[in-house]
Amino acid sequence: MAGVDEAGRGPLAGPVYAAAVVLPPLTAELLYSDTLAGLTDSKQLNAGRREVYFEVLVSEPDILIGVGWCSAAEVDEFNILGATALAMRRALENLPQSADHALVDGLPIKGLPCAATAIVHGDARSLSIAAASVVAKVKRDRYMEELDLHYPAYGFAANKGYGARSHIEALFRHGPCPEHRRSFRPVQDALQFFPGLLE
Structure with a gap:
């Protein structure tokens, strides 16, 4: 089961990012008792904490991560809701192994490549969604820092x-x-x- 969340729906510039994270139960239990203790919605964490959690998540071989995004042009073409759904679909499709089910933060999303359950405030209620929110936010923030060099x-x-x-x-x-x-x-x-x- 994958947790899915997005980052970047509200900005005036840049892409909207999404991440899908699969946390094996035993791995999640061990990490949450130690290095992932306090992991929650990325908006509730400062940049330093997000970076720490991100590095733990991407360095753990048992954790599966997929990332997807839609460009600013795609946001304009599909509107922000459509682009967010497309970014989430891409994130799920980019997982190293297909997920059979997704837990999605917020409202139901159509067009995902697997069955999905929407959970309002899911990034504060599900560890896998919280992990996805951190991955999406850190990846997008790093992209925006690169854009700053060009603009x-x-x-x-x-x-x-x-x-x-x-x-x-x-x-x-x-x-x-x-x-x-x-x-x-x-x-x-x-x-x-x-x-x-x-x-």
Whole structure:
């Protein structure tokens, strides 16, 4: 059984990421009594704790991890809900071994490659979903830090694409970059001042 969660539904820029994590029961029990104690929803953890948990998860050979993502262009094409579902499907498909069932944080998701159960606030109630939330968040944050090297004006390393004041100001000063989600309102508003970018 795989826990599945996403990171990056709300930002104005960058991809939406998803992760699927299979925790074998004995491994989960041993790790939770030691190195994974306190693992919960990634939003409740600071960046340092997320990195620690991430390294434990990816270094444990019995833990299966799949990651999927949808680009900003795909978010615009499919809308954020459709892109999130597609990223989750890709994460499940990228597991080293197929999962027969998925526990998904939040509301039901259609089109997954296996049976699924949706759990509201699942990232705080299921260890495998919490693990998936950490993997998705760390992978996305690292991607945004790389994007910052290509588009330094927007502060992606710090704001991770979210609508921080400095990010909004840069958006209206420089116009959107190719990694901005043009279907999101602040980006649409900024585009009005840069008609050459509307195509």
